[in-house]
Amino acid sequence: MKRHAWILHLLALCALAAPARADDDDKVPYWASIDTDVANMRVGPGNTYKIEWVYRRLHLPVKIIRREGPWRQIEDPAGDKGWMRDLLLSRQRSxxxxxxxxxxxxxxxxxxxxxxxxxxxxxxxxxxxxxxxxxxxxxxxxxxxxxxxxxxxxxxx
The missing domain is CATH 2.30.30.40 (SH3 Domains)
Known part of the structure; x- marks a missing residue:
């Protein structure tokens, strides 16, 4: 029984530690780049928001200024800001x-x-x-x- 309690305690500690590491890796602001040939920037963090810009520049650098779930608020080289899905972005620096x-x-x-x-x-x-x-x-x-x-x-x- 003691062994079972010890394992549960260890698992609980591991679960608490994992999110802290992930958050440290994604502190804003940070640099990213567009990782697809066509990427939509929306006015809000969701697919129902209007598309403000359509980017057609693979590896265009962007600054991530905010995170909300799978959405990232970006700033492009011209200073325009909007929201893009994380799947369209890469940590590869450009x-x-x-x-x-x-x-x-x-x-x-x-x-x-x-x-x-x-x-x-x-x-x-x-x-x-x-x-x-x-x-x-x-x-x-x-x-x-x-x-x-x-x-x-x-x-x-």
Whole structure:
């Protein structure tokens, strides 16, 4: 009987600990990216709410600013806010080039390294590690380093 009570006590402790870990992993705000070719953003957290925007940009970075069940309130690079199902999003980090002109992509994380390409504002790519003001950036297999301040989706959300 003591063994049975001990096992029940252990199971109860495990059940209490699991939700705390899950919540720690999903504290808002955090970065995510759109993980499908077509994603609807709604005005509220449910399928009955009106569709405000239809996104057709795979890997577009978004900032998760609120969670409600399976719904996430997002902010897109233009500052628009709305709700999207978690199934349409990924934790894979991405970024979008911002600014007024072309941005240089270098071979290494340094402005003195060889320039590989010039990328224009609006280009979306997968984000690598950021260090010293430079981030790894991969857009359709074109890999290099871009200044962190030229990317929306890098740094702290």
């Amino acid at each position: 970024a979008i080039v911002i600014g007024d002109g072309l941005v240089e992509m270098h071979a290494e994380a340094s402005g003195s390294s060889p320039m590989l390409w010039r990328v224009e504002p609006g280009v979306v790519g997968l984000l690598g590690e950021c260090d010293g003001g430079w981030c790894g950036f991969d857009t359709d297999g074109h890999k290099g380093f871009v200044r962190e301040d030229a990317l929306w989706g890098a740094g702290e959300p």
